[in-house]
Amino acid sequence: MKECLFCKIASGEIPAKVVYKDEQVIAFEDIKPQAPVHIIIIPRTHIETIADMDTDNSRDLVDIFEVSKRIATDKNILEKGYRLVINCREDGGQEIYHMHIHLLGGRKMAWPPG
């Protein structure tokens, strides 16, 4: 998608602090971190929201969760724990309409989750 910020990060057109990438998935630091570890993980495929995922692109979902484990391991928070958050559309607080998962850790996360 020509005007999608996250597509531009995935293509390298816009720089980001990338912590992981492969052919399906790319992960980078959130520019407004809400925890000592705050990573955004996206599929390279432009899928607008989590509600647009279906059986055709479920592989992307599984890949993203595999990558979340890998990053948690790399950041040394796998055992202490972390929170995964997906915002869908307006009430969810989604700002960029390219589906993404927030991985937050390095501190005890509070409740409610927003």
Add this chain to the structure above:
Amino acid sequence: MKECLFCKIASGEIPAKVVYKDEQVIAFEDIKPQAPVHIIIIPRTHIETIADMDTDNSRDLVDIFEVSKRIATDKNILEKGYRLVINCREDGGQEIYHMHIHLLGGRKMAWPPG
């Protein structure tokens, strides 16, 4: 798992306000709701944390996300939006060690997510 609260809910041994169930997944209202819609979705399979999911049980993950869309539709929040949250271990705020996704909606969710 004999002593797992969520396994007991899945088996019907402990009652819950079930909003959806099939052979793989069951979903029920959170007993301490943090939003007008607050549903917990679990695989029937006892998997302790999201970090314990792997390629062998990735089908459970996809099923859970499919069910989250279905419940969002049923609760009439698909278009307005919602938030999905997965707490992993202590820092994530996980209380029941049977992997589950929180689906929250019916209000604008705030940031940070806990």
